[in-house]
Amino acid sequence: MQLISVNIGEERPLKNGKRTGTSAIFKEPTTEPVAIGALGLAGDVIIDTENHGGVDQAVYVFGRPDYDWWEGHIGRTLPNGIFGENLTVSGLESATYSIGDRLQVGAVLLEVTAPRIPCASLAARLEDPQFVKKFRFAERPGLYCRVLETGTVTVGDPVTYLPLSADGITIIESFRFFYEHDDMDEAVIRRYLAAPIDIRSRHWFEDELAKRMA
Numbered sequence: 001m002q003l004i005s006v007n008i009g010e011e012r013p014l015k016n017g018k019r020t021g022t023s024a025i026f027k028e029p030t031t032e033p034v035a036i037g038a039l040g041l042a043g044d045v046i047i048d049t050e051n052h053g054g055v056d057q058a059v060y061v062f063g064r065p066d067y068d069w070w071e072g073h074i075g076r077t078l079p080n081g082i083f084g085e086n087l088t089v090s091g092l093e094s095a096t097y098s099i100g101d102r103l104q105v106g107a108v109l110l111e112v113t114a115p116r117i118p119c120a121s122l123a124a125r126l127e128d129p130q131f132v133k134k135f136r137f138a139e140r141p142g143l144y145c146r147v148l149e150t151g152t153v154t155v156g157d158p159v160t161y162l163p164l165s166a167d168g169i170t171i172i173e174s175f176r177f178f179y180e181h182d183d184m185d186e187a188v189i190r191r192y193l194a195a196p197i198d199i200r201s202r203h204w205f206e207d208e209l210a211k212r213m214a
Contacts (some may be wrong), residue, residue, distance in 0.1 A: 001159035005088035007081035027081035056198035063092030100164035107151030115141035115175040
């Protein structure tokens with residue numbers, strides 16, 4: 001696999017139906033080397049810090065095969081970065097990954113922590129008010145990652161897949177769980193807590209476990 005686009009976003013106006021606000025979902029490709037630290041790409045802005053960013057969602061990765069599927073599905077060309085991803089990678093299909101899998105991107109080592117859950121900003125970016133629903137059922141969520149080894153990346157860098165050695169929670173399993181967890185039991189909670197999930201999810205599972213232990 002190869003890094004085919006590095007995308008950075010600045011705060012820009014975003015209209016969502018009748019509401020207006022700002023967002024940094026408008027990621028623009030750059031050909032310059034970009035430093036990646038513990039909190040993500042240098043120069044990349046995070047507006048909604050309650051739901052995005054932080055050490056466990058520092059980098060969002062999307063694969064070109066998923067782009068190709070979307071282009072065929074909606075019938076138009078989609079430029080790299082339109083899904084709000086920081087890194088666009090050739091040959092990467094996010095549905096095949098698991099939490100804890102790692103990606104060596106040039107000098108940077110990433111660890112997969114969570115699928116991306118679609119939001120209204122994504123629908124506004126794609127100019128389709130139904131896109132949140134479409135994104136859910138397409139099950140091509142992309143990968144949120146934490147940064148294990150910092151460094152600089154450049155378009156053209158090789159990307160190496162380093163799978164988690166143990167049987168883990170797949171990205172699709174986690175993605176579906178977000179929408180369908182009515183029958184969750186203690187064993188499921190403990191399974192998620194044993195995985196290297198993102199801190200927002202960890203807090204949620206810890207709260208759910210505490211309720212059952214009370």
